[in-house]
Amino acid sequence: MQSHHIVRAYDDELKYLTRKIAAMGGHAERLVDQSVAALVNSDTSLARKVIEDDAILDQAQREIDDKSILIIARRQPVAADLREIIGAIRIAADLERVGDLAKNVAKRVVAVAEGRQPVSLFRGLEALAELALTQLKEVLDVYASRSVERIEFVRARDNQIDAMYTSLFRELLTYMMEDPRNITPCTHLLFCAKNIERIGDHATNIAETIFYVVTGDQMPADRPKEDKSHHVTLPVEHK
């Protein structure tokens, strides 16, 4: 009976971690969604809410870290259980960063709102955010279901996100060259786009961690990189 109780308590501890990660994932999705909505609608009060709510993710990460270390010390797990706990620490770190990136988008709402951007720019940014959010959602679904056979989609979509980001980068540079009044707001939009692209990277990191947790193997290191924005240069037309 005694050992049965211990196993049960241990199992509950592991489930606590999984639930806490799922809750963090839900918060992270909401912050990303709201930060982009705040940007597109110049909604400074929603932006403020995102900036405040990021603290929820910081706090959750600390709790997961503390709890994980406590479980390792108390239960001395090996193999799959140990990977589960190390995985929780890693995924919590990625989700905490996703929150930071959403906060960073929210912080730029005021600077962007001071200019008047073409609607197409916001459409591009919304499409990018939608792709990144779908990525994050699916990765969290894979975490919940442990169906790692679905994980390959993640890298394919990460490449799509990078390609879309590069095209948005080019478009933003074009607007900046057309009119110097666009420079400040478009620079902030460039950073917003980069932040959203990074959210996709963190979703990919999480996918790799899940693969490791479930299989005990690392996914191969080199993946094709489609973010070509660092090569983008535009010719200047003199009027």
Added chain:
Amino acid sequence: MQSHHIVRAYDDELKYLTRKIAAMGGHAERLVDQSVAALVNSDTSLARKVIEDDAILDQAQREIDDKSILIIARRQPVAADLREIIGAIRIAADLERVGDLAKNVAKRVVAVAEGRQPVSLFRGLEALAELALTQLKEVLDVYASRSVERIEFVRARDNQIDAMYTSLFRELLTYMMEDPRNITPCTHLLFCAKNIERIGDHATNIAETIFYVVTGDQMPADRPKEDKSHHVTLPVEHK
């Protein structure tokens, strides 16, 4: 005798982690240094070397992760030893990101070299990089010496880095407005500056991890944030 051998082997394993982190730190410093030198001197072959050498850090992180998990499973450490190992995993992740950021600077060397920037811009970037590198070096010194009482300097300097980055951000926007030919190269420089500022953040993360490893406590969460670049907007002068 037997248990003496085991303790000795365990001790060697922990020392292996510490040495490996120190080596990663050295590589990371070199990559940051070389990426900025490549940028300032338009040295594309040095840039290529940085991009290639980043793989060393990726590989080192995997080794540290694998070894850490092996040690936890085999030795079932608690308290300070467990914190030491979890700390190694975290610091390796930060150093791997520093390598990515240096690689990202190196990737922009070609795009920046196509324009002709005022010397003062490069001076500003070099000064920022120097501060970030000093930060990284001192943090790695604290890791080697475990003298956490020196750790407060880290946050103070992180604020300095953020303030310098914000002023560089403003300067870069000004150049972009002065001449549309500056827009493309200065945008890439903006991202380089942001990458260097992020290196400072990772150094600060490492400091926080060391504090946790040595004391068992977390440093308080909220620190003042001096990166005000997201508020920067510039009035446009019409000629």
